[in-house]
Amino acid sequence: MRRWIIIGTVTLAVVLLLGFVSIWTHFGRSKTAELENWIGRQIVAVVQNYVQPRIAFAALHYQPPRTVLISGFSLSAGAQTILSVDRTSLQLAEVPHRGKPIQVQRVEFERPKLLFLSEEKGGLVGWTDFLNREAVRRPETVPAGRRFSDILVLRHVEIHNGEVTYDDAGDDSAPMTLPGIDLTLDTPPDAESPGWYRLMGTLQRAPVFRLQLDGRINLDTALLEFAKLNLQLALGEEQYHTLPPALQRLLRAHAVQGALTAEAEGQIPLRKPGESQVQVRARLEDGTFAYGGAAFPVKSIEVDAQLPKGPIHLSAFGFAMMAGGETIASADGVALDLPMLPSAGEPLRIEQLQLDSPRLAFWRDGKGGYAGWSDLRTSSARRGPRLAADAERAARPAAEVVQGILEKVSLGTLQVRNGGVLYEGRAGEPLVVEGFNATLHPSRAQNAPETWQIEGTFDVPSFLTSQFDGRFNARTLDLDIERLDLKAELTEAGYASLSPRMRKSLPAEQLFGGLTAGVQVHVPLAAPAQTTAQAQVEVTEGYVVYRDTVWPFARLSAAGSWPEGPVNITGENLQMRAGEESVFTVPSLALELPYVPRPGQPVEISRLVLDSPQVELREVPGGGFAGWNELLGKEQQPPAPRPPASEGQESGAHWRLRSLEARDGA
Structure with a gap:
């Protein structure tokens, strides 16, 4: 009998327990479902007030007392999903109640994926018109309880294993994707400035880049300020292997290398980004x-x-x-x-x-x-x-x-x-x-x-x-x-x-005096060898050093075309000196060249006219004449003269004279 009393008591207890659990599950879960719906509607309503893309999520679960888990969150523009998050965890500041705005204190995103798809007409799908401009410009138009500042009391944000993809609509190459992005951001409220939240954290994709931020944001006025924004980025063979293949190919194709550091400070009014004031200092080292x-x-x-x-x-x-x-x-x-x-x-x-x-x-x-x-x-x-x-x-x-x-x-x-x-x-x-x-x-x-x-x-x-x-x-x-x-x-x-190289490239026959010139030049840059020029040059009170002889003059003028010629030269009071004595003088001369002298080739003189020239021939020991030996390049007695060339009179290896006319000479 006693045994049956014990069995009955236990059975009744089990039945009562099961009944209690059943009743609690039915009514408690019903209340939880209502609360989950309320939380979901708040999130959709608040976010949709500020952004243009369509919001969706696969499931939302409330885990008492202060955790909300969202699976399959996404933002879409047309047929394109521009943002997706596998799992989002919201940590609330207080236990949620139906009819009262939730208070989000901490957010963690697992495997978020951003897509930047360029449009042929310009801009990025979904991002060009991402914000609801009216809500940002006039926040009072957003109903109370549906503003970001009504639900956000953020203290901390994290991103784990994020991914960014860029796809150029006008390019047949594969989209570029950068995975493995992590973010840690602390966002405590500014105790001295109501409505402001501090932003302190790090965004990185090791070992490629690291971004550190220290600033603050006002959610109601949409004003972002940062006292320090520090970026460190390194690209080279040591970093290439950590990047996606498509990005590796692009960087290697252009041999992109270098170490970049950048710092910025200032403020960005998100409603009117054109009125931003940001000071940026950046340095790239050993770049290629x-x-x-x-x-x-x-x-x-x-x-x-x-x-x-x-x-x-x-x-x-x-x-x-x-x-x-x-x-x-x-x-x-x-x-x-x-x-x-x-x-x-x-x-x-x-x-x-x-x-x-x-x-x-x-x-x-x-x-x-x-x-x-x-x-x-x-x-x-x-x-x-x-x-x-x-x-x-x-x-x-x-x-x-x-x-x-x-x-x-x-x-x-x-x-x-x-x-x-x-x-x-x-x-x-x-x-x-x-x-x-x-x-x-x-x-x-x-x-x-x-x-x-x-x-x-x-x-x-x-x-x-x-x-x-x-x-x-x-x-x-x-x-x-x-x-x-x-x-x-x-x-x-x-x-x-x-410079020594410039002096070496100049002709050995140096010119001295006061020079003035007027030049016109035509340069076809696609074929610079076809360059042409016309010039008028005048040198006064000067002299020319030519083959160890000195030729003073009062004036020399030249006018001609380059490279084909002709070139006409006139001179006044020209002399040739051997030491301190003059061995040749001419008050006036005219010289015509068929073309501009070419390097390494003799100077071609088609016609030379001398007015009142005076020539002095002074023999020197060893034969020849003072000054003329140097001019003709002969240090000893010259050999017997050769017959004149059929095309004119050849004078050494440096110049050829075709026609000579002397008037009133001596």
Whole structure:
């Protein structure tokens, strides 16, 4: 009997317990479901008030007392899901109650994925019009209880294993995806400023980049302020293997390397981002970038900018341009000043570009082109044809590049300090101009958008100065210097001030005196070997050193065309001296050359006219005559004279005279 009483008591207890559990589960779960619906509606209502994309989630579970788990949260624009989160955990500040706004204190996102899909018409799907502008501009239009500030009392935000994908609609290549992004952000309220929340945290994708933030945000006024924003980014072979294959291929294709550090401070009104005030300082070290068949290494680049409407200053040091295994351009320093960033569709306006010690090299490559320059390519219209040496093959792609640059860039002033150009002509003799300074002021011509007016100055300190103006046609790549006025005081000190390479490239026959010149030049940049020029040159109170003889004169003038000629030269009071004595004088002379003398070839003189010349022949020991031995290159007694050449009279290996006329000579 007693046994049955015990069994009955236990059975009754179990039945009562099961009943209690059943009743609690039914009514408790019902209450939980109602609360979950209430929480879900709040989240959707608040978020949808501020953003345009459509909100959805697969499931929402409330775990008492203060945890909400959301699965499959997403934002969609049309057929594209631009944001998805596998799992979202909300930690509430207090136990939720139906009819009362929830208070979200902590948020954790597991595997969030962002998609940035470009549109053919411009912009990004879903992100270009992401915010509800009316709610941001006029927060009072959002009902009470449905504002961000009503439900957010954030203290902490985390992202685990985030992923960002960029897909270019106009590009057939695979989308670029960067996984493994982590974020830790503390957001305590600012005790001294109601409505403000501190933002302190780190966003990183090791070992590629690390972003540290220290700032604050006002959710009601949508104002973001940051006292420090620090970015560290490194790219190179050590980092490539940690990146997605598509991104690896892109970076390797352009040989992108370097270490970037950047700092920023300022404020961004999210309602009117155009009124932001942000000071940015950035530095890139040991950078490299390859494009169009050329590599662009740079030791360092520094940027100091006031964004978005303030001035920008950029400085680069140790810059070079390499192609075909040759350094074809370089500069010790490059400085760039912009008034502000351009708006959409506007060209980049550069107020001043300054180049310190730039160098350009044009070496013949033995194939009719120039080493390195013939290896350049253009990627215009995704083609990338080679720039051949001949004009027809080179002009079109080069013109496309130049036109594309000039359409997007406007330059106020170019300054060159201590510049240098090396040009190897057809005869293999290099022409070197070093140590020059120059200024250039380009402006687009009215009613001719492909034409630029240019004016400026050019000088070699202690040697020459000049002013010029002209035109540049971006369509044909033709440079026309319509006026080049040049002045020089050619002195021993002036020649000595030139660099050794420049002195070596000058003719051995040095000219001294006061020089003035007026020059016009046409340079087809697609075929520089076809350059032509017309010049008028005058030298006064000077002298020429030629083959150990000195030729003083009162005036020498020359006018002619280069390279084909002819060249006409006139002179006054010309002498030839042997030591301190004059052995030849002529009050007036006229000289005609059929073409400009070519390096390494004799000077061709088609006609020489001398008025009242006086010749003195003084024998010297060993034979010959004072001064004339040096002129003819004969140190001993000359051999017996040869018969005249059929085409004229040949005078040594340095010049040929075709016709000589002397009047009233002695």
